[in-house]
Amino acid sequence: xRCAGIDIGSRAIKLVVVENGTIxxxxxxxxxxxxxxxxxxxxxxxxxxxxLATGYGRGQFEVDFDAPTVTEIKAHAAGARFFFPxxxxxxxxxxxxxxxxxxNAAGKVVKFEMNDRCxxxxxxxxxxxxxxxxxxxxxxASQALQAExxxxxxxxxxxxxxSEVTSLVARGEDRRNIALGLxxxxxxxxAGMLRRVSIEGPVVFSGGVAKNRCMQRLMEETLQQPILTAxxxxxxxxxxxxxxxxxxx
Amino acid sequence: xxxxxxxxWQNLGLDLVAHDALLGVLGKFYQDIYLAQKNRPAGMxxxxxxxxEVHGLRIRELLDEKKTGRKVIGTYCVFxxxxxxxxxxxxxxxxxxxxxxxxxxxxxxxxxxxxxxxxSTFGFKLGKVCPYLEASDMIVGENTCDGKKKAYESLGSLxxxxxxxxxxxxxxxxxxxxxxxxxxxxxxxxxxxTGVTIDGARLKQAxxxxxxxxxxxxxxxxxxxxxxxxISGLDALLANQVFFYDNPQRFTDSVNKICDELEKRVEQxxxxxxxxxxxxxMSGCPMAVPNWKLPWIVETSGAVIVGEESCVGxxxxxxxxxxxxxxxxxxxxxxxxxxFQVDCAIFTPxxxxxxxxxxxxxxxxxxxxxxYGLQFCQPYLMEAIPVAKALEDRNIPTLRIETDYGMEDxxxxxxxxxxxIEMLK
Ligand code: SF4
Ligand code: SF4
Numbered sequence: 189x190r191c192a193g194i195d196i197g198s199r200a201i202k203l204v205v206v207e208n209g210t211i212x213x214x215x216x217x218x219x220x221x222x223x224x225x226x227x228x229x230x231x232x233x234x235x236x237x238x239x240l241a242t243g244y245g246r247g248q249f250e251v252d253f254d255a256p257t258v259t260e261i262k263a264h265a266a267g268a269r270f271f272f273p274x275x276x277x278x279x280x281x282x283x284x285x286x287x288x289x290x291x292n293a294a295g296k297v298v299k300f301e302m303n304d305r306c307x308x309x310x311x312x313x314x315x316x317x318x319x320x321x322x323x324x325x326x327x328x329a330s331q332a333l334q335a336e337x338x339x340x341x342x343x344x345x346x347x348x349x350x351s352e353v354t355s356l357v358a359r360g361e362d363r364r365n366i367a368l369g370l371x372x373x374x375x376x377x378x379a380g381m382l383r384r385v386s387i388e389g390p391v392v393f394s395g396g397v398a399k400n401r402c403m404q405r406l407m408e409e410t411l412q413q414p415i416l417t418a419x420x421x422x423x424x425x426x427x428x429x430x431x432x433x434x435x436x437x
Numbered sequence: 438x439x440x441x442x443x444x445x446w447q448n449l450g451l452d453l454v455a456h457d458a459l460l461g462v463l464g465k466f467y468q469d470i471y472l473a474q475k476n477r478p479a480g481m482x483x484x485x486x487x488x489x490e491v492h493g494l495r496i497r498e499l500l501d502e503k504k505t506g507r508k509v510i511g512t513y514c515v516f517x518x519x520x521x522x523x524x525x526x527x528x529x530x531x532x533x534x535x536x537x538x539x540x541x542x543x544x545x546x547x548x549x550x551x552x553x554x555x556x557s558t559f560g561f562k563l564g565k566v567c568p569y570l571e572a573s574d575m576i577v578g579e580n581t582c583d584g585k586k587k588a589y590e591s592l593g594s595l596x597x598x599x600x601x602x603x604x605x606x607x608x609x610x611x612x613x614x615x616x617x618x619x620x621x622x623x624x625x626x627x628x629x630x631t632g633v634t635i636d637g638a639r640l641k642q643a644x645x646x647x648x649x650x651x652x653x654x655x656x657x658x659x660x661x662x663x664x665x666x667x668i669s670g671l672d673a674l675l676a677n678q679v680f681f682y683d684n685p686q687r688f689t690d691s692v693n694k695i696c697d698e699l700e701k702r703v704e705q706x707x708x709x710x711x712x713x714x715x716x717x718x719m720s721g722c723p724m725a726v727p728n729w730k731l732p733w734i735v736e737t738s739g740a741v742i743v744g745e746e747s748c749v750g751x752x753x754x755x756x757x758x759x760x761x762x763x764x765x766x767x768x769x770x771x772x773x774x775x776x777f778q779v780d781c782a783i784f785t786p787x788x789x790x791x792x793x794x795x796x797x798x799x800x801x802x803x804x805x806x807x808x809y810g811l812q813f814c815q816p817y818l819m820e821a822i823p824v825a826k827a828l829e830d831r832n833i834p835t836l837r838i839e840t841d842y843g844m845e846d847x848x849x850x851x852x853x854x855x856x857x858i859e860m861l862k
Contacts, residue, residue, distance in 0.1 A: 244848055244852070247848075247851070258859065259852050259855045259856040259859060260852060260856075261852070261856035261859070262856060262859045285849070296860070297856065297859065297860050298860065300853075300856055300860075302849070302852065302853055
């Protein structure tokens with residue numbers, strides 16, 4: 189049986205097909221202004237027996253496609269476990285939210301926390317900060333890694349942080365140092381969330397932001413333990429949904 | 438609604454345009470949240486009717502009572518003893534404050550970071566949309582949390598009939614003495630307002646009326662211990678909300694009638710949701726009409742609410758007044774004893790509340806607790822952390838939610854609540 193998982197996030201829709209316990213096809217598309225149209229396009233020509241939806245758009249998908257759903261929490265836990273069967277804790281940072289998830293040895297979620305309503309500490313925050321420094325997302329991370337020191341940015345509010353950054357740049361501060369400071373502030377927030385939930389290893393870092401190498405390294409430094417990241421960390425939710433769709437007995 | 442309600446509202450000084458808007462929202466909300474439920478007990482029709490006439494028939498009744506000389510007392514807290522009001526020929530109504538209204542006006546008077554309940558109280562006054570408030574002969578404010586305490590100072594300049602009751606903060610002998618003297622002062626104030634002298638016989642009768650109302654709710658609560666649950670948490674919450682403003686005897690009869698029906702359901706193992714549905718206990722701040730957001734999210738996410746540790750719920754309704762005495766003094770003492778047990782988070786320390794949450798988890802066979810705190814509510818948000826920790830230490834899964842009356846966070850709340858329910862399965 190072929191099971192599909194679809195993760196309808198705020199920035200991108202991800203799709204993974206699992207067959208006989210191995211990952212088959214996977215696809216990704218920008219969510220855009222019409223998530224359901226985008227989802228329909230993503231599913232075009234895809235053969236599957238079952239589909240399970242997750243992500244913030246799952247409720248609409250359930251109505252439009254008559255498909256069952258799970259939350260991102262459960263999906264990320266299952267996806268992380270596929271890549272790393274020993275995983276105890278997941279830190280997921282996506283486009284518009286972040287979450288820390290603790291699991292027991294059987295892979296069942298035992299505790300979790302999510303960020304509150306704003307963009308602070310999410311991929312969106314990093315994206316806007318990169319832009320205000322004039323970096324692409326890739327440059328943002330690589331430049332931060334070359335910084336000599338970090339310049340602390342105090343505000344976690346995207347709007348205030350942006351004006352802080354603008355005035356730091358105007359003052360002639362090295363953009364790399366500011367970039368490092370910004371990464372550190374997101375890591376501090378994520379680590380705080382993890383500490384409230386659990387920092388028991390192995391810790392898996394998932395979501396689009398996990399591709400950021402600077403974030404990855406800072407997380408390891410802050411938590412003082414290796415942080416595991418899959419090759420396509422942004423696919424973790426969709427993969428988990430596919431795993432939970434009921435094909436693997 | 439009929440024309441003559443309109444003239445009634447106008448005479449009460451309501452802003453008819455704003456009031457229409459409020460009723461429109463309320464009606465839509467009720468439709469989407471309440472009437473959309475499946476397998477509701479037939480007896481809930483009574484509450485559907487009450488809600489559809491909440492600003493109509495019930496107000497007319499109160500105004501008719503007033504014509505015969507009865508007085509109406511509006512309150513904001515379960516510490517105001519209904520028995521004393523009733524004994525003094527007055528009807529007590531809880532002034533609900535469960536929706537945002539006239540927020541721009543409110544924020545001219547109150548800081549933005551005031552809890553939604555307090556803001557709503559002011560919104561209903563400033564927006565001129567609450568007929569209960571306008572029909573009240575006396576509005577009782579009580580010194581509970583700092584937010585309310587200070588807000589009443591400002592409310593005092595908006596209404597002419599505010600009466601402030603002091604409330605102790607500790608469960609000590611001194612605390613009880615304060616409550617006693619405040620209840621005596623309240624009795625005198627009621628007597629002065631109505632011209633009726635409250636004696637033992639009158640008080641005893643009032644105690645019985647209110648006890649019967651509580652007993653009916655206790656009976657309803659007990660039936661919710663069954664699996665499958667015979668009634669939704671939303672419907673049970675509604676009964677607890679209507680507790681505050683319906684005619685007491687009629688309310689008691691109606692709830693008992695629903696209980697007769699629920700007993701049959703339990704016998705036949707019929708429920709609103711299938712057996713084995715995850716069971717949630719709600720704990721925290723009171724939910725006033727029409728604040729149904731969180732229960733609605735919970736019950737559309739695959740769980741059923743089986744109890745409310747809340748003032749609109751078991752914290753408010755548990756414990757009867759011992760009605761065995763006959764003299765005024767004995768009965769007043771019994772009233773003080775009963776109310777002094779209310780374990781509101783404004784008390785310090787407040788260990789009884791945690792104990793009660795644990796008792797409720799056991800009695801209602803809850804699989805988990807959702808702690809509901811209104812944003813900016815210091816007492817409950819502060820207490821939420823040690824309460825959640827203590828529950829988790831006892832292996833009772835707990836989710837802490839902090840929210841307000843806005844709908845912007847519904848998506849996010851739904852994800853958190855659903856994930857919590859997935860955890861319980
Ligand atoms: S929570 Fe406290 S202040 Fe609020 S109604 Fe209950 S007893 Fe009164
Ligand atoms: S919800 Fe909290 S802050 Fe608001 S009135 Fe009640 S006790 Fe006070």
